[in-house]
Structure formats: C-alpha cells, structure tokens
Amino acid sequence: MWVYEKRLEYPVRVERTDLRMAKYLFAQYGGPDSELSAAVRYLNQRYTIPTNRAKGLLTDIGTEEMAHWEIIGTMIYKLTQGAPVEELEKAGLGAHFVEHDRALFPHDAAGVPWTAAYIQAHGDPIADLHEDMASEQKARVTYEHLIRMTDDPGIIDTLRFLREREVVHFQRFGEALNYVHEYMESRKYY
Amino acid sequence: MSHRQMHRQAQLPKEQYDLLREIMQVGFVVVELQLYLDTHPNDRQALRLYNESAMCYHRLIMEYQRKYGMLMAHSPDGTEEWRWIGSPWPWEINYR
C-alpha cells in the first residue's frame, strides 16, 4: 500500500503564467519518457525481478517517480490556471481546452494521450533493468531540452532537481544490474 | 463558479513554510539514502546516517502535525476538527 504525504518532494516556484512552457511540460506528464511512464514501468516490473535489491529499488524509485509526476502536475497547474481561453489557444492548447478545459490529462507535449505501449516488462532482469536505465537517460535528456525552453529561474531550478534525480536513478539501476549479473553467475555454478 | 475563484494559491505563514521546507529537505536526504541502501545494504555508515535522518524526519513531521494538522495520511490528529482537508494542497501552496 501507499501512504500519501501532503507535500511536494521539491518546491515549485513559478514566476508567471507561461502557457507555452506548460504545453512543453506535458512531455514529462504523459509523454513516452514521462514520470508517469517511469512510475508504472517500475512498479509493474518489480513482481518478477529476482533479487531483493532490485525489488527494493523498483519499489522505492517507482514511488519517487509518483512524487515527480505530482511535481510536474503542480507546475502545469500553476502555469495554466486562470488563463483565458484565447491565450490557451494562442499557446497551442486550444485542442486541450476543448477536450479537458484546464484539467490536467496525461498526454505528451503534442497532445498524444499516454499509452502503456511506452513501457515494457519482459520478466527478464537483464532486459528489464536495461530498459530502466535507458528510460532514465531519455528522461534526463528530455529535462535538458525543457530547461533550454525557459528562462524562468524557478522552473529551471525544479527541472534541474528532476534531471539530477534521473542521473541518480540511472546509477542505482546500474548497480542493481551488476548485482543481478553476479546473482545469475552464482546460480549457474552452484 | 468562475475559474479565477476556483484557482487558489495559499501563502503559508513564514514559520509554517520554513518548517515545511525543512521537512522537504530532510525528507529528501531520507529518500536518497534509502535508494543508496537498496544497492549498498552493507554500508554501515550510510545505514547510521539513514537512521539519524529518518529519526529527525519523523520528529519534524510530528512537530508540524502538532502545530498545523496532518501532513501524513493515517496520522493521529488530536484536535476536534478534521484538519486534513483544511490545509492547502501541495499544488496550491505559493512556494518562495
């Protein structure tokens, strides 16, 4: 089970309404390499991964990704709420308004809805952990692209935090992969 | 109700906000050490740091909850009112 803490993992400082940036941030809310994909991928893979280290890591990183999804949602919410329809339309969020008003929805920066086809689970620890490491790198580079699209110091600060987390997650998954290799070698010989 | 009315942004009093930020900082140390320990379970020094940080974290949470109401679901709230839904939601707080 999970227990909700009524706080963000990291603060979201927003200087002003910026609909253009909000539209881009949907990449990390419901895009292929989004925080949503990360959370579902890890929390779904953990049942069949063989080592306790990897089970712990998938559970704990998957949980942290849910907190990151909340941070991205908070950013989009703060950047869009109260914006007039004409402004939403000008920023390319007209179609979003028609289908969702100012509600959030897990789609990517271009409006394509989230799909489980973005993620995989092979039941093979080597394949799964490699997928996880790749997804952390893809999320890292998406954050780097997002950082280039804004000059709002508050947004940049939060995006840098999230980018850094992807680097740490990549590192931890790499360590879990090395241990899985050792584990599989030892099973071969004994 | 118009959108502007529904759009709430709450300015927490300085003392409450500072405590919340401290909880966020110490909470982050706990998360980071937990991930590290998942792949370094035999690192005694990290485990000691984890225990210290987690203890500090829970002290801060208790202090916050005593003063301002529940922060963590399923916590006891000794007052007469249900403060859980009274405090601003994380996306409604004006961070500074």
Ligand SMILES: [Fe+2]
């Ligand atoms: Fe991540």
